[in-house]
Amino acid sequence: MKKTIKISTKEQNYSIEIENNSIIKKLEKITSNQKNTIFLVDKKVLKIFKKFRSYKKFNYISLNCSEQIKSFKVYENITQKILKMGIDRNSQIIAIGGGTLGDLSGFIASTIMRGIDLILIPTTLLSQVDSSIGGKNGINTHYGKNLVGTFYQPKLVIIDPSVLKSLPLREIRSGYSEIIKHSIINDGKFFNWLEKNSKLIFDLKPKILIEAIYKSINIKKKFILNDEKEKLQNKYSRSILNFGHTFGHALETYYNYNKKLTHGEAISIGMSIAAKISTKLNYLSFKNYEKIINHFNKNKLPTFDKNMYNKSIFLIIKKDKKNFNGLINFVLINKIGNAFLINRLNLEDIKKIIK
Ligand SMILES: NC(=O)c1ccc[n+]([C@@H]2O[C@H](COP(=O)([O-])OP(=O)(O)OC[C@H]3O[C@@H](n4cnc5c(N)ncnc54)[C@H](O)[C@@H]3O)[C@@H](O)[C@H]2O)c1
Ligand SMILES: [Zn+2]
CATH class of the missing domain: 3.40.50.1970 (Rossmann fold)
Structure with a gap:
């Protein structure tokens, strides 16, 4: 194929x-x-x-x-x-x-x-x-x-x-995390398909693997064509692809890019936090939140790190190039398959919500 x-x-x-x-x-x-x-x-x-x-x-x-x-x-x-x-x-x-x-x-x-x-x-x-x-x-x-x-x-x-x-299983998982991300932000049916087929992806069955790669790239492509240089500030923005990356990148920076977390692991934790915030702010149903967390657990992707709410993590987020004055742009979801950008969310408020 x-x-x-x-x-x-x-x-x-x-x-x-x-x-x-x-x-x-x-x-x-x-x-x-x-x-x-x-x-x-x-x-x-x-x-x-x-x-x-x-x-x-x-x-x-x-x-x-x-x-x-x-x-x-x-x-x-x-x-x-x-x-x-x-x-x-x-x-x-x-x-x-x-x-x-x-x-x-x-x-x-x-x-x-x-x-x-x-x-x-x-x-x-x-x-x-x-x-x-x-x-x-x-x-x-x-x-x-x-x-x-x-x-x-x-x-x-x-x-x-x-x-x-030849790729270690942990690295396959890391890539799988970005595949799930693509489904969560844009294609609920794809998420359901992944729930059924994840084992075959981990077994590297060529047909299913190619299908997953193809679907994933096509979702990314849509956002790139809408907003190649990431200039938009709405639901079509390329920054939607950063779902899970605010906390994910902060964790990677916190650990000084060592091998403690792969990129995919850092963002599965980041996506769990973003999904939690989406639920706490009443955008995402608790049932859908659980569905996401269960899928991560089933595929052995982490949803927790003992340092994820550490003070330094919030400081790193505050300093991020895209943030200003403690107000951050954050990608949230209102269902599995639809993400949106919320502008100028107060970092202090986020802290309270997730505690
Ligand atoms: N540019 C973008 O749009 C974009 C998007 C997502 C992620 N990223 C970046 O991608 C990076 C992560 O990429 P990655 O997960 O591929 O990490 P990586 O390049 O470190 O590869 C992971 C490990 O797999 C090894 N490896 C590579 N191919 C192999 C193979 N076929 N068999 C066995 N081992 C193999 C590597 O040597 C490494 O040890 C991060 O820096 C992240 O920021 C960039
Ligand atoms: Zn990424």
Whole structure:
């Protein structure tokens, strides 16, 4: 089964191609364009990359990937290495790895020589359903996640679910968390479908997996096309995709981006908090709230962290680039399948509600 999603933005028209066992034949095709190509490859998938027989003909840099690579230091180091290899405006970067490598590579590709072509080959479930789509990239700072970055669309995204076979179960769960997020914000039927099919997704059954990836990307696509640069402040805003991310990102920053929580775990906790606030403010029925929490529990995604209501978490949220004067924009839900943006919610009020 092969599925293609086309995305047209002002800057770029590109395809997202989803097909099982396709990575090697696609690599052969995309490197046949005679462009000077630099591969950035996650060490965990180096074995897969080396199945591509002509890999030795190309420059490649392999990285030990985690949240730590989204830093000024690694950005500088890799950029210098690429420049040393010798590139020009027509060169292309092909990134093969998870969301952290994709976010770093996007930032490098968009800034080096003021922008060279980027092809993304995401190899984690999270990057296949979320981070490789939409053109956001960036690195972290001590002040918060993704605070430095650009919008930069890739030329092509190649998704091969068969590469997920080597991915640890915890990382599959992490990606699954973003899939559930997409269903909760936009498609109640998809949520019900996930309730029935989550086990098959975790078993990596290709047909179901491809269906879940396809549905997930199409939901994200809708928000990107409505609001590519996140300028809107209503229910069509791209920031709806940040459901669960206010507290999720704050937790990741609190833990200094270490391995205590994966991104997906941080946002399943964040989504639980956002759902709770939605219920406390009488937008979401308690029954629907329970349905969400039960689904997280059933799939072993956390809904609680002992530090989630810690003072420092609220301080981090207060300092976030999108917030002003303790008033924050927050994504809430009024049913499973519909999210909306509430502007200027008082952080002190939120504190009281969730206590
Ligand atoms: N740009 C966006 O729109 C966007 C959206 C969502 C998330 N993100 C970002 O994505 C990042 C998280 O991405 P992630 O979850 O992919 O993390 P990651 O890149 O750290 O990958 C998780 C782990 O899996 C390993 N790995 C990768 N592919 C593998 C494979 N096929 N087999 C075995 N191991 C493999 C990696 O080495 C790493 O240890 C976060 O930084 C988050 O902020 C960005
Ligand atoms: Zn996310």
